[in-house]
Amino acid sequence: MLAIDGVAKAFGGLRVLVDVSFAVGRGETLGLIGPNGAGKTTLFNVITGFLSPDRGGVRFAGTDIVGMKPDQRVRAGLVRTFQKSMVFPELSARENIALAARARRGAGYRWRSSASVTAEADGAAEALLGRARLGHRADEKVGNLSYGDQRIVDVLISLAMAPKLLLLDEPTAGLARQEAERLVELVRNHDDEVAIILIAHDLDIVFGACDRVAVLDLGRLIAIDTPAGIRAHAGAQAAYLGTLAEAS
Ligand SMILES: Nc1ncnc2c1ncn2[C@@H]1O[C@H](COP(=O)(O)OP(=O)(O)OP(=O)(O)O)[C@@H](O)[C@H]1O
Numbered sequence: 001m002l003a004i005d006g007v008a009k010a011f012g013g014l015r016v017l018v019d020v021s022f023a024v025g026r027g028e029t030l031g032l033i034g035p036n037g038a039g040k041t042t043l044f045n046v047i048t049g050f051l052s053p054d055r056g057g058v059r060f061a062g063t064d065i066v067g068m069k070p071d072q073r074v075r076a077g078l079v080r081t082f083q084k085s086m087v088f089p090e091l092s093a094r095e096n097i098a099l100a101a102r103a104r105r106g107a108g109y110r111w112r113s114s115a116s117v118t119a120e121a122d123g124a125a126e127a128l129l130g131r132a133r134l135g136h137r138a139d140e141k142v143g144n145l146s147y148g149d150q151r152i153v154d155v156l157i158s159l160a161m162a163p164k165l166l167l168l169d170e171p172t173a174g175l176a177r178q179e180a181e182r183l184v185e186l187v188r189n190h191d192d193e194v195a196i197i198l199i200a201h202d203l204d205i206v207f208g209a210c211d212r213v214a215v216l217d218l219g220r221l222i223a224i225d226t227p228a229g230i231r232a233h234a235g236a237q238a239a240y241l242g243t244l245a246e247a248s
């Protein structure tokens with residue numbers, strides 16, 4: 001689904017990504033971990049087209065996408081969430097999600113579109129909220145929802161865009177363990193075909209939810225393996241100062 005080949009990115013003299021290569025298969029959930037400033041968000045920015053790599057290739061579903069604009073990538077099924085939430089707090093949960101569903105169908109962020117597009121988008125929003133057990137909150141302004149429910153709405157917005165590859169940048173930050181597990185389960189159970197890359201600092205969450213885990217350290221991919229393999233990996237352990245060994 002995704003193939004990264006020798007990607008490099010520097011800001012001025014700061015080398016933030018150094019020769020990063022890996023691939024993600026259809027339906028695979030890959031965890032992306034690494035200390036603060038390791039380059040995780042920068043890698044997402046390169047994959048989604050918000051930044052151009054200085055070097056290297058990015059292929060999505062078999063197509064070279066370097067040079068493709070972010071909105072074209074979204075319509076092709078390459079969807080991300082942001083480390084900082086992008087919801088419209090004054091709109092209801094249903095409206096936020098329906099807007100995303102419409103944007104995916106090419107209707108853009110316009111209020112006025114054909115009745116069929118509107119009905120379809122509202123139906124998709126309704127279904128997603130129901131699956132997240134938030135149907136009873138559909139008409140509440142997102143700004144009035146609890147922090148945890150707002151993070152769920154973030155994820156539902158990205159699912160409404162019908163991703164083939166979903167990039168989640170710390171969706172569980174600030175959530176209690178149970179809330180974090182609920183959010184990750186929601187994404188994983190959505191569609192077996194969707195590939196996911198999950199950035200999170202909570203190693204229990206990452207090791208519990210991911211098929212494989214990639215470790216970035218100072219812009220270098222120092223390991224990519226199963227959770228068990230990463231726990232046993234000396235370099236990954238060093239990057240985390242032993243905390244890997246403690247994660248269950
Ligand atoms: N637009 C930019 N201009 C200059 N430097 C940047 C820019 N974006 C990121 N950086 C720097 O690149 C490095 C990697 O940042 P990045 O945000 O990718 O890290 P991260 O792994 O996502 O960290 P965190 O876990 O804290 O979110 C940091 O040193 C950061 O300050």
Ligand SMILES: [Mg+2]
Nearest residue numbers: 040041042083
């Ligand atoms: Mg980041």
